[in-house]
Amino acid sequence: MNTKMKVTASHWVLVAALLFAGYACYLLVEPYINSIVMAFIISLLMFPIHERLEKWLPNAQNTVSLLSCIILTFIIVMPLLLVFSAIVQQGSVFSQNLYSWVTEGGIQTLFAHPLITNGLAFVNDYLPFDAIDPQDIAQKAAQFATSLGSNLVAISAKILGDATNFLINFFLMLFVLFFLLRDHDKLIAAMRHILPLSRSQEDRLLLEIENVSKSAVMGSFLTAIAQGVAGGFGMWLAGFPGLFWGTMMGFASFIPVVGTALIWIPATVYLLISGDTPWAIFLAIWSVAVVGSIDNVLRPLLMQGSAGMNTLMIFFSLLGGIHLFGLMGLIYGPLIFAITMVLFNMYEEEFKDFLDSQDNS
Incomplete structure (x- = not known):
C-alpha cells in the first residue's frame, strides 16, 4: 500500500495556519504551563494507583479520577502543612535569637575573634578589594536587627502570598490531573494519530518522555528530600534547629555547584568561632561525607538510563x-x-544508508 501523498500549496497553508493557531493557544495557557506539566508528570507517577482503583471501580471513571486526586492531596498537602508550621515556629525562634545576639553585642564579639581578625587582615592586604571595615559591618548588622520586626512582617506577607499562589497552582494542577487520568487512553490515542511517525518511533518517544519525566522528579526532589533529612539531622546534632535548617538545605540542594554548602559552611564557621570545634569538625565531615555523597550517588542513580544520558549531560x-x-x-x-537524543537516534536510523555512504565517500 502506497502511503505517499502529494503535498500541495493548500497543505502548506494549512500547516502554517495550524502552527500559528497552536502558538496562539500556547500564549493563552503559558501562565499556567507549569501546573499543566506537573499534572502530566504526576499523572505518570499516580497511574499505578489509578489503575488499581479502576480495577475496583471499573465503570466509574469520574469517581476513580476524583479519588486519585484526593489521595494525592493527602499525600502532598497534609505533610507540607505540618512541616510548614514547624518551619515557621523554628524560624521564628531563630529570628528572635539572632535579634538578641546582635543587639547584645554578639557582632562585636564575633569580629574580635582571632580567626576573623586575621582573615580580614589577609583579605585587606592581599586581595584586590576595597578594605573591609568591621565597624561598618557591625553598624549595618545593628541596623538590620533594629528593622528586623518590620522585615519579618514583610517576609511573612511574602510567604503568605507564595503559599496562596502554591495553593492556587496546586488546585489548578489537580483540575488538569483529573482529566489526564480520566481521559488517559483517549489522549494517548489522539497523540499517536497526529504524530507523523511509525508506531515503533511513537512508542520510543512516548516511553522516553515518561521515563525522563519520572527520573527528573525522582532524581531532583527525592535527592533534595534525602539531603534535607540528612543535613537537618547533622545540624540538629550540632545544636541548630534541625527541621528549619534541614529544609533550607533541601532547597539549597537545587542550586547547582554550590548546593547544601551554602548552609553548612557558614554553620561550621559559626561553630569554630563560638569555640565548638569538635562539633564544627563533625558537621563538616558529616556534610561532605554523608550529605554530599547523596547528591553524588543518588541523583545520577535515579536519573540514569534516560536516552543514554551520562552524568555530564545530566x-x-x-x-x-x-x-x-x-x-x-x-x-x-x-x-x-x-x-533531542531520541530524535537524533531516529534520524540516524532513518538515514542510515545515506550516512554510511557519506562516511565511505
Whole structure:
C-alpha cells in the first residue's frame, strides 16, 4: 500500500495556519504551563494507583479520577502543612535569637575573634578589594536587627502570598490531573494519530518522555528530600534547629555547584568561632561525607538510563534548565536533552544508508 501523498500549496497553508493557531493557544495557557506539566508528570507517577482503583471501580471513571486526586492531596498537602508550621515556629525562634545576639553585642564579639581578625587582615592586604571595615559591618548588622520586626512582617506577607499562589497552582494542577487520568487512553490515542511517525518511533518517544519525566522528579526532589533529612539531622546534632535548617538545605540542594554548602559552611564557621570545634569538625565531615555523597550517588542513580544520558549531560541539562526555566528547569532540562537524543537516534536510523555512504565517500 502506497502511503505517499502529494503535498500541495493548500497543505502548506494549512500547516502554517495550524502552527500559528497552536502558538496562539500556547500564549493563552503559558501562565499556567507549569501546573499543566506537573499534572502530566504526576499523572505518570499516580497511574499505578489509578489503575488499581479502576480495577475496583471499573465503570466509574469520574469517581476513580476524583479519588486519585484526593489521595494525592493527602499525600502532598497534609505533610507540607505540618512541616510548614514547624518551619515557621523554628524560624521564628531563630529570628528572635539572632535579634538578641546582635543587639547584645554578639557582632562585636564575633569580629574580635582571632580567626576573623586575621582573615580580614589577609583579605585587606592581599586581595584586590576595597578594605573591609568591621565597624561598618557591625553598624549595618545593628541596623538590620533594629528593622528586623518590620522585615519579618514583610517576609511573612511574602510567604503568605507564595503559599496562596502554591495553593492556587496546586488546585489548578489537580483540575488538569483529573482529566489526564480520566481521559488517559483517549489522549494517548489522539497523540499517536497526529504524530507523523511509525508506531515503533511513537512508542520510543512516548516511553522516553515518561521515563525522563519520572527520573527528573525522582532524581531532583527525592535527592533534595534525602539531603534535607540528612543535613537537618547533622545540624540538629550540632545544636541548630534541625527541621528549619534541614529544609533550607533541601532547597539549597537545587542550586547547582554550590548546593547544601551554602548552609553548612557558614554553620561550621559559626561553630569554630563560638569555640565548638569538635562539633564544627563533625558537621563538616558529616556534610561532605554523608550529605554530599547523596547528591553524588543518588541523583545520577535515579536519573540514569534516560536516552543514554551520562552524568555530564545530566549536569548541564539541570544547570541550563534552572537558568532558563527556574525550578521547573529541573524537569524541563533533562526532558529536552532526552527527547533531542531520541530524535537524533531516529534520524540516524532513518538515514542510515545515506550516512554510511557519506562516511565511505
